[in-house]
Amino acid sequence: MHCAPTATGTFLGMGMAAVTTTQSKRTSSGRPNLTAYLFLMPAVVLVVLFFLIPTILVLYISMTNLTSANFTADIAQMEFIGFANFTTLFNDQFAQKILFNTLFYVLVTMAIFNVGASLFVSLLTTHINRRASFVFRALWLLPRITAGTVYIMMWRRMIADPPFGILNQALGAVGGTPITGSEYVWTFVVIVNGMIGMSFGMVIFTAAIESISKDIMNAALVDGSTMLQRIRYIILPLLRWPLLFVISYQTLSLLTSYEQILLLTNGGPGLYQTEVWALTAYHRALSNYFGNAQWGYGSAFAVVLVVIGVLLAALYMRVFRFRDLVAEPKIETL
Amino acid sequence: MKKVLGLTILVVVGLLMGSAAFAQETIDISVRCVGGEIDRWRCENFAAVEEQVEAELGISLNLTLTHDAKAWADYKNEFLLAAQAGEAPDIILSGHEDVGAWAPAGFIIPLDDLIAQHSEFEDIVPTLWESQSWDGQVWAIPQDSEARPIFFSRLLLADLGWSEEEIASLPERVRMGEFTFEDMIATAEQAVAEGVVESGYGFYHRPSIGFDWLPYYLGHGGEIMIEDGTLVFDTEAALGAYELIASFAARGVTRPDMIGYDWTQMYTEVAPADQVLFYQGGTWQWADWAVNYIADLGGNDYLLENMGLMLFPAMTEEEGPLTLTHPLSYMISSSSEHPEVAMALLAAVTTVEANNRHAIESFHLGILNAQVEAEPYKSHPVLSTAHYMLDYTRSAPNHPSYSAWANAYWLGITAAHTGEATPEEAVQLAVETLQNELGDGITIR
Numbered sequence: 001m002h003c004a005p006t007a008t009g010t011f012l013g014m015g016m017a018a019v020t021t022t023q024s025k026r027t028s029s030g031r032p033n034l035t036a037y038l039f040l041m042p043a044v045v046l047v048v049l050f051f052l053i054p055t056i057l058v059l060y061i062s063m064t065n066l067t068s069a070n071f072t073a074d075i076a077q078m079e080f081i082g083f084a085n086f087t088t089l090f091n092d093q094f095a096q097k098i099l100f101n102t103l104f105y106v107l108v109t110m111a112i113f114n115v116g117a118s119l120f121v122s123l124l125t126t127h128i129n130r131r132a133s134f135v136f137r138a139l140w141l142l143p144r145i146t147a148g149t150v151y152i153m154m155w156r157r158m159i160a161d162p163p164f165g166i167l168n169q170a171l172g173a174v175g176g177t178p179i180t181g182s183e184y185v186w187t188f189v190v191i192v193n194g195m196i197g198m199s200f201g202m203v204i205f206t207a208a209i210e211s212i213s214k215d216i217m218n219a220a221l222v223d224g225s226t227m228l229q230r231i232r233y234i235i236l237p238l239l240r241w242p243l244l245f246v247i248s249y250q251t252l253s254l255l256t257s258y259e260q261i262l263l264l265t266n267g268g269p270g271l272y273q274t275e276v277w278a279l280t281a282y283h284r285a286l287s288n289y290f291g292n293a294q295w296g297y298g299s300a301f302a303v304v305l306v307v308i309g310v311l312l313a314a315l316y317m318r319v320f321r322f323r324d325l326v327a328e329p330k331i332e333t334l
Numbered sequence: 335m336k337k338v339l340g341l342t343i344l345v346v347v348g349l350l351m352g353s354a355a356f357a358q359e360t361i362d363i364s365v366r367c368v369g370g371e372i373d374r375w376r377c378e379n380f381a382a383v384e385e386q387v388e389a390e391l392g393i394s395l396n397l398t399l400t401h402d403a404k405a406w407a408d409y410k411n412e413f414l415l416a417a418q419a420g421e422a423p424d425i426i427l428s429g430h431e432d433v434g435a436w437a438p439a440g441f442i443i444p445l446d447d448l449i450a451q452h453s454e455f456e457d458i459v460p461t462l463w464e465s466q467s468w469d470g471q472v473w474a475i476p477q478d479s480e481a482r483p484i485f486f487s488r489l490l491l492a493d494l495g496w497s498e499e500e501i502a503s504l505p506e507r508v509r510m511g512e513f514t515f516e517d518m519i520a521t522a523e524q525a526v527a528e529g530v531v532e533s534g535y536g537f538y539h540r541p542s543i544g545f546d547w548l549p550y551y552l553g554h555g556g557e558i559m560i561e562d563g564t565l566v567f568d569t570e571a572a573l574g575a576y577e578l579i580a581s582f583a584a585r586g587v588t589r590p591d592m593i594g595y596d597w598t599q600m601y602t603e604v605a606p607a608d609q610v611l612f613y614q615g616g617t618w619q620w621a622d623w624a625v626n627y628i629a630d631l632g633g634n635d636y637l638l639e640n641m642g643l644m645l646f647p648a649m650t651e652e653e654g655p656l657t658l659t660h661p662l663s664y665m666i667s668s669s670s671e672h673p674e675v676a677m678a679l680l681a682a683v684t685t686v687e688a689n690n691r692h693a694i695e696s697f698h699l700g701i702l703n704a705q706v707e708a709e710p711y712k713s714h715p716v717l718s719t720a721h722y723m724l725d726y727t728r729s730a731p732n733h734p735s736y737s738a739w740a741n742a743y744w745l746g747i748t749a750a751h752t753g754e755a756t757p758e759e760a761v762q763l764a765v766e767t768l769q770n771e772l773g774d775g776i777t778i779r
Contacts, residue, residue: 071414071417292735
């Protein structure tokens with residue numbers, strides 16, 4: 001029975017020499033592997049349809065003056081105005097503040113919760129009783145699986161201004177000074193979003209930690225390493241790939257997330273105090289109180305967000321040496 | 335045999351003629367309305383007049399009425415997308431300001447010619463027509479109106495030492511310009527100083543963006559749109575408005591965190607009339623308070639005893655007292671295949687009987703002059719006494735760029751109210767925003 005080599009270069013029932021030969025043939029011929037491209041097609045179609053085309057459309061709409069007053073779904077009828085929306089955007093006296101808000105929100109939420117706390121919870125729950133760790137992790141998943149509006153309503157009731165609010169009533173009961181939501185608005189925005197985002201990293205990190213070979217850990221134990229040493233010298237270096245993934249994904253996710261802020265503060269109080277870039281795009285394009293939504297101008301905000309996201313993703317890949325991470329195992333390139 | 339044949343032919347012909355006479359064209363009309371349960375008559379009125387219109391036009395109607403409490407932005411986008419797809423409902427109810435966007439976009443049709451065919455529209459309160467127009471044509475029919483007055487607590491004014499007569503005459507004194515906005519703030523200041531209300535509880539205003547902020551600008555002589563359709567931002571009027579708004583918190587009559595304050599929390603404090611002296615709101619809120627906030631205290635009867643409402647007192651002598659209305663309006667979409675039938679339906683619901691059903695249940699003001707003389711509107715203790723406010727009402731203009739104007743004006747309000755900018759700086763913020771976004775489309779005075 002003849003066994004054909006698989007697309008990955010491995011095969012069944014043949015020796016290592018044959019592997020090397022196949023590998024060598026595939027790389028030296030330089031011919032495109034049509035089968036591989038065929039396998040890629042469904043993914044390519046989906047990416048083009050749902051990622052590339054919408055991005056191009058948003059880019060085009062950002063260069064039109066599309067509003068409710070001249071709304072059309074026909075691209076040919078939209079009035080092209082070049083970079084006028086971007087000029088208006090960069091001349092907006094609050095654009096800088098909104099950009100700073102966005103960076104602050106993304107960095108602080110990610111550092112404290114989406115990466116920091118999720119890594120901490122993962123390390124903690126992989127070093128305690130397995131059953132207890134399941135319960136603990138399930139509890140941390142609650143904010144993620146609770147309906148967003150319900151979750152925010154709970155927070156709003158919790159931090160409502162005195163004499164309302166569970167927090168203030170608790171503070172009052174122990175003789176504490178009542179607090180108002182507007183005083184600690186960023187604290188609450190970060191906590192509310194962080195509690196949701198944390199579970200993602202927790203699941204990824206926990207899975208990665210648990211997949212570390214027991215042999216390595218046992219060897220470290222035999223060498224007399226402490227728990228902190230094992231975390232520092234074994235676990236964290238082996239988490240480089242999940243860390244890159246979580247940081248990249250969560251940066252993009254936080255950059256484009258605005259739903260919780262919309263429901264919690266709607267960008268206020270005061271002058272854009274908690275307004276983030278994605279929320280401005282939403283406000284401009286889809287939720288103008290007075291009716292005439294600015295689809296073109298709102299799209300310009302969205303395009304800037306896409307550019308920032310792509311630049312940051314490229315930066316992360318460079319910092320974490322993405323090429324090294326996805327390089328084929330040396331055993332297969334001998 | 336001939337007799338039988340003749341009789342058969344007669345019967346067949348008779349049947350054919352009879353069926354032709356009785357065969358009526360069935361016309362599909364869809365109506366889209368928005369609002370809570372208490373606003374149900376916005377749509378249900380069409381069902382109530384269905385037979386009447388069928389009889390008048392000799393047609394058979396197949397009405398599709400859709401009413402829900404969708405958020406405004408989603409509701410408007412739904413219409414926008416449906417209109418673009420040519421699937422918009424025949425009749426759409428929305429804020430009158432949408433005329434400014436939907437008329438130039440071609441999503442709704444002008445109604446002047448159709449209005450002329452129905453006498454029902456002749457009795458509409460004249461001040462409401464301005465809000466239904468754009469570019470010299472009428473594009474909408476008012477569905478309801480309201481006054482956005484100042485509510486005052488009879489209870490707290492009595493605590494402040496006002497006599498019953500002084501309290502009862504307050505709305506009239508405001509109307510005559512004898513009790514000004516400054517008098518109102520001074521009274522609130524006095525109430526705080528004497529401990530009748532807590533600091534910050536003398537005057538509550540809207541906690542968020544909205545039309546309610548316009549009276550401050552209009553009351554200082556500001557114009558939004560001039561006759562040729564150009565948008566105007568009057569810096570002097572805006573400065574007056576911002577100075578006044580900034581003074582509320584500075585004088586201790588309004589809580590500094592009023593902008594961004596929770597609506598439910600605010601109503602909980604306002605409705606019992608024992609914590610907040612003056613409140614700037616809308617007539618329809620009365621119905622909400624009676625049912626949802628103070629039902630245990632006696633609901634409507636309690637409010638009648640302890641709460642009163644008056645015009646916005648005069649901010650300047652020239653402008654005098656005023657109020658604002660934001661009529662919801664019926665529009666006919668350009669997708670409608672039967673605009674004449676849609677208009678006949680609109681005429682049928684623009685009657686005292688039909689509009690009273692909505693006005694009484696939702697505490698909105700009527701749109702017809704005759705309503706004030708008709709029962710049950712006439713004997714309604716709130717609506718009948720507030721109806722005169724329609725003579726003092728103003729409204730936002732219908733202009734495609736009004737939203738940019740209003741957002742910039744709101745920016746200045748937020749800046750001045752929170753103290754993040756002085757009133758002068760707030761004016762500058764608004765001006766720069768308007769110039770950046772509208773360019774030549776705005777005249778700064």
